[in-house]
Structure formats: structure tokens, C-alpha cells
Amino acid sequence: MSNATLVLLITMAILAQVAAVGLFGWQRRRTRLQQLDLSGGAAGSEVRPALALSRQLPEAEPALVAAGVSPAAWSGYREFRIERRVVEDEGGAVCSFYLVPADGGTLPPYRPGQYLTFRLEVSDPAGGSPKTLVRCYSLSDRPRTDCYRISVKRVPSPPGRSDLPPGVVSNYLHDQLQECATLSARAPAGHFYLTEDGAVPIVLIAGGIGMTPLLCILNTLTHRADPREVWLFYGVRNGAEHIMKEHLDALSKIQANVHVQVCYSQPRPDDRLGTDYQHQGFINLELLRRTLRFGRHEFYVCGPPAMMESLVPALQVQGVAPEDIHYESFGPASLNQRQVQNTVAVTDPVAVRFSGSGKTVAWDGCAGSLLDLAESQGISVDSGCRAGSCGTCETRIEAGEVEYRQQPDADLKPGHCLLCISTPKTDLTLAL
Numbered sequence: 001m002s003n004a005t006l007v008l009l010i011t012m013a014i015l016a017q018v019a020a021v022g023l024f025g026w027q028r029r030r031t032r033l034q035q036l037d038l039s040g041g042a043a044g045s046e047v048r049p050a051l052a053l054s055r056q057l058p059e060a061e062p063a064l065v066a067a068g069v070s071p072a073a074w075s076g077y078r079e080f081r082i083e084r085r086v087v088e089d090e091g092g093a094v095c096s097f098y099l100v101p102a103d104g105g106t107l108p109p110y111r112p113g114q115y116l117t118f119r120l121e122v123s124d125p126a127g128g129s130p131k132t133l134v135r136c137y138s139l140s141d142r143p144r145t146d147c148y149r150i151s152v153k154r155v156p157s158p159p160g161r162s163d164l165p166p167g168v169v170s171n172y173l174h175d176q177l178q179e180c181a182t183l184s185a186r187a188p189a190g191h192f193y194l195t196e197d198g199a200v201p202i203v204l205i206a207g208g209i210g211m212t213p214l215l216c217i218l219n220t221l222t223h224r225a226d227p228r229e230v231w232l233f234y235g236v237r238n239g240a241e242h243i244m245k246e247h248l249d250a251l252s253k254i255q256a257n258v259h260v261q262v263c264y265s266q267p268r269p270d271d272r273l274g275t276d277y278q279h280q281g282f283i284n285l286e287l288l289r290r291t292l293r294f295g296r297h298e299f300y301v302c303g304p305p306a307m308m309e310s311l312v313p314a315l316q317v318q319g320v321a322p323e324d325i326h327y328e329s330f331g332p333a334s335l336n337q338r339q340v341q342n343t344v345a346v347t348d349p350v351a352v353r354f355s356g357s358g359k360t361v362a363w364d365g366c367a368g369s370l371l372d373l374a375e376s377q378g379i380s381v382d383s384g385c386r387a388g389s390c391g392t393c394e395t396r397i398e399a400g401e402v403e404y405r406q407q408p409d410a411d412l413k414p415g416h417c418l419l420c421i422s423t424p425k426t427d428l429t430l431a432l
Contacts, residue, residue: 207303
């Protein structure tokens with residue numbers, strides 16, 4: 001045997017051993033992740049075994065893909081039973097609801113970041129007849145075949161305005177719906193979700209309860225042991241509002257490529273810098289510049305209006321490509337490129353007539369949508385998701401045509417439109 005052959009054999013043996021060790025380490029880390037309760041339950045809650053991920057989305061018709069709905073999803077509303085509830089923060093303002101199908105069937109896959117649309121019969125606090133209300137809540141955990149999770153923040157009366165009522169649906173969920181109660185929900189939908197291709201580092205930016213869809217994305221990435229570098233920037237006032245703290249700490253420790261950066265804007269005396277949170281203040285471009293490495297990143301942003309209105313334009317001015325910025329405000333309502341659309345000048349103004357109220361308004365494009373236009377004129381319109389999914393703002397068109405800025409998810413009656421995502425194409429008359 002020649003020396004060259006001997007060297008080649010030794011090299012191959014070494015490479016085989018390295019590959020075996022690497023495979024063993026990867027499998028061990030994946031096993032540890034599956035043993036960790038990635039549902040993000042609060043400390044002391046029941047530990048649920050991790051389940052296998054739902055299968056990848058199959059090929060679908062273009063209309064379904066455009067709407068962001070899985071082709072395996074159900075139509076209309078489906079009944080779910082609340083399997084358990086978990087309070088997720090010290091202040092008790094956020095509660096997670098684990099939902100299982102009442103029919104005992106399996107759940108279709110969905111894209112991490114999407115939401116469920118709920119139809120609820122809520123009793124009138126004033127003693128009137130129950131009202132049917134529609135609300136959308138982001139899925140806050142990775143896709144599973146047997147269970148969905150939403151995490152809902154209780155909405156109080158506005159500060160200093162105790163004369164105004166608190167959030168009707170959020171308080172109904174917190175106070176009235178216990179384990180074994182049922183809810184009606186449409187299939188997961190929405191246009192804000194994790195893109196599955198590419199190796200670009202991911203930056204998740206969450207403000208307050210805007211954490212929920214990003215937690216779904218984060219849990220999905222860690223469960224898959226995705227090799228992409230992931231940065232999570234999470235901003236709240238202080239430790240009382242810090243949801244799923246132990247869960248986030250565990251993820252950052254078990255996944256070397258996951259970096260959690262928590263910002264407290266008003267820390268309490270007992271909140272520890274460097275332990276409970278990493279930065280004091282708000283999430284802004286300066287913090288991102290100081291923390292992130294150079295190079296291209298893919299940004300997912302969800303939070304309150306003030307954060308969205310400052311941070312998203314700042315990323316655009318900084319030169320981040322539009323296709324690398326995905327953002328959503330509370331609602332949930334996809335706002336991707338909405339600001340750009342709202343600034344487009346209308347060269348040929350059209351007239352929008354609301355027949356029920358007798359008002360006629362010139363459309364100049366500043367309102368953003370027909371729903372915004374109606375509300376600016378004091379016309380009351382029932383609405384839920386503001387993203388074309390729940391169908392609550394469906395309105396009959398008496399004359400004219402509309403066009404949509406995105407594919408509607410909800411089924412429409414002939415001759416009707418969804419005001420929240422439509423604009424007038426011609427002079428228009430609506431039955432409002």
C-alpha cells in the first residue's frame with residue numbers, strides 16, 4: 001500500500017468520525033428541544049410533550065396561496081374546546097388559551113405568524129341581547145396537529161377614562177371562558193408569516209402583545225433546529241409585562257444561534273439589568289445598529305402604532321430592501337407596504353356615495369381603504385380583523401367597482417365587497 005493511499009484512508013476515517021460525532025450532537029440537541037415545553041407555558045404549569053410538526057404545505061391553487069390559507073383548511077367556522085388556560089405574566093394581563101377541535105379531528109398546517117378569526121356571542125353588560133362579535137388573535141405557538149394556542153391581553157379602559165368601557169372580547173375571554181368552554185374559529189389565515197426559503201439571518205422585533213405571532217415564528221425555528229441566526233428584540237415597560245420569561249430564557253440557552261434582547265422602558269427597582277432585561281429604553285434603529293452584525297437581515301416587526309410608525313420607516317430609510325421587511329400592527333391587520341400605498345396620488349378622483357347616510361365624498365387615496373373613509377365620515381361600520389379575513393365589514397355595492405390591495409380571505413356574496421382592504425376603482429355607491 002502506497003503512502004498516498006494510506007493517508008487517504010486515514011483522512012476518510014477521521015472525516016467519518018467527525019460526521020458521526022456531529023450527527024450525534026445534532027440529534028441530542030433536537031431531543032433536548034423536544035423535551036423542552038416549547039408551548040411557552042408559565043412557570044409551574046403542566047409540561048406538555050412536544051408533538052411532531054405538521055407536514056409542509058402542499059401545492060395549492062393560486063387563490064388559496066394568495067389568501068394565505070392552507071388548502072387542507074376547513075371552510076366556515078369550526079368548534080374548538082378550551083383544553084387549558086395559562087396566565088403568562090406577573091400582572092395577569094395575558095392569558096394563553098389552548099384550543100382542541102371539538103370534533104376530535106386533526107388540525108391543518110399553517111404558516112407561523114398567522115392568526116385565527118373568532119366569532120363570539122358576548123352578553124351585553126347593559127343587559128341587552130347578546131352581540132355577535134368577530135375578533136382575530138395571532139397563533140402564539142408553532143404548528144401542531146392536535147392543538148392551537150392564542151395568547152390574549154386583557155384590554156382595560158383607556159388611562160384616565162374609566163367612563164369608557166374596557167375591551168369587550170378580551171375581558172370576556174379572560175373572565176367568562178374557562179376550560180371546556182367552546183369557541184368558533186375560521187381556519188388560520190393572514191399575510192404576515194415566516195418565509196421558508198433562504199439562509200438570511202432573522203430579526204424578530206416585538207412590542208408588548210405584538211410578541212404573539214413572533215413567538216410562533218421563534219418556536220417554529222427552534223423546534224426545527226433551524227441553522228439561521230435569529231435575533232429577538234422584545235420591548236415592554238417592565239418585568240410585570242414580560243410574558244413567558246422563563247421560556248425565552250431557556251430557548252436562548254439551548255440554542256446557540258438564538259439571541260434574546262429584552263428592553264424595559266420603565267424598569268421597576270427590582271428588575272435586574274443584564275438578567276431580566278438587556279437594554280433600558282425603547283427598541284429603535286440605534287439599538288439595532290449597535291447590536292446586530294453587518295450584512296443583510298430579514299426583519300419581522302409587530303407592535304403598537306408608535307413603534308411601527310417610527311421603526312419601519314427607519315428601516316426603509318436605512319436601506320433595508322422592501323422584501324426583507326415584514327410587519328403587522330395589532331388587529332391583526334397586515335400593513336405590509338400600506339404606508340407606501342397610502343401615499344400614491346390619485347390622478348383621477350372618483351366619488352364615493354354612501355346611500356344610507358346620504359353622504360358623497362371625493363376619493364383622493366389618503367384614507368387608505370373604504371372602511372377608513374367611512375369611519376372618517378362618522379359612518380358606523382362593524383369590523384373585526386381589518387385584513388380581509390373575518391368578513392365583518394362586507395357591504396353591498398349598489399353601483400361601481402372596487403379593487404383590492406390583497407386577496408380577500410373571507411367568502412363574499414355576489415355584488416358585495418370588503419371595505420377594510422378595498423378602494424374604489426370607479427365612481428362608487430355603497431349601501432351604508
